[in-house]
Amino acid sequence: MQLGIKPLPEALAIAKDLDLDLVEVAPMANPPVCRIMDFGKFKFDEAQRAKESRRKAVHVGIKEMKYRPKIGPGDFETKTRQVAKFLNEGHKVKITIMFRGREVYHPEHGKRILDRIAEQMEGLAKVEAEPKLDNRNMIMVLAPDKRARQAAQSRASNQQRAERANAKGAADSSADGAAAGPAGTAGGATAEAPESNGSAPGAEGVSEVAASAEEG
Secondary structure, eight states: OOOOSOOHHHHHHHHHHTTOEEEEEETTSSSOEEEEEOHHHHHHHHHHHHHHHHHHOOOOOEEEEEEOTTOOHHHHHHHHHHHHHHHHTTOEEEEEEEOOGGGGGOHHHHHHHHHHHHHHTTTTEEEEEEEEEETTEEEEEEEEOHHHHHHHHHHHHHHHHHHHHHHHHHHHHHHHHHHHHHHHHHHHHHHHHHHHHHHHHHHHHHHHHHHHHHHO
C-alpha cells in the first residue's frame, strides 16, 4: 500500500508506530523512495534465497578416467568407483582406454572393458558417446541418467518396504506360535486331572477289600 509523499519525520514516525524500519530503496528517485519493512527479516530472506540459488547451481564438467587394456581387477574396481562418484556428483565422464605398442591392433580388448564399465553404471548413467578409436586411444563418454537413477531408487525403496513387511509378518507368526504353546500345555494339565481323581477311588477300594479280609 502506497502512503504517498511524506515528510521524513512523519515517515519515520509511521515506521516506529508499526515497530518496523524505514528503508530507502530508490535513493536516486525524486523524491527518494522508501519502504516500511522489517529490515532484519528482509536481509535474512535475501541471504536464504542467495544460498538456495547457489545450491541449485550445478557446475557440470567433464571428468576423465583412463584405463589400460591389461588393467588388474583391483585397479579396475578403484577407477570404476571413482567414475560412479563423478556421475553421482552430476559430472559427465570420459573413459579412455590407452593402447601401447601392438595393443592397438586388438581394440576388442578395450571395447570389452568399456562395455563392462557401462554395464556396471547401468541405472546410474547412460552412454552419451559410443566407444570409438581416436589414434591410440578408445573413448566413451558417460552422462548421468537422472530418470534411471530415480527408477532404481524407487525399486530399492519398494524392495526395502517389502522386506520390512515380510520381516514383520514372520515376527507376528512367531509371536502367535509362542502364545499358542502355553495354552496347549494348560489344556494338557486339565486333561490329566480326571486321571488323577480317578485313581483315588481305586485306592479306597483296595483299602476296603483289605479291611473285609481282616474281619473275615
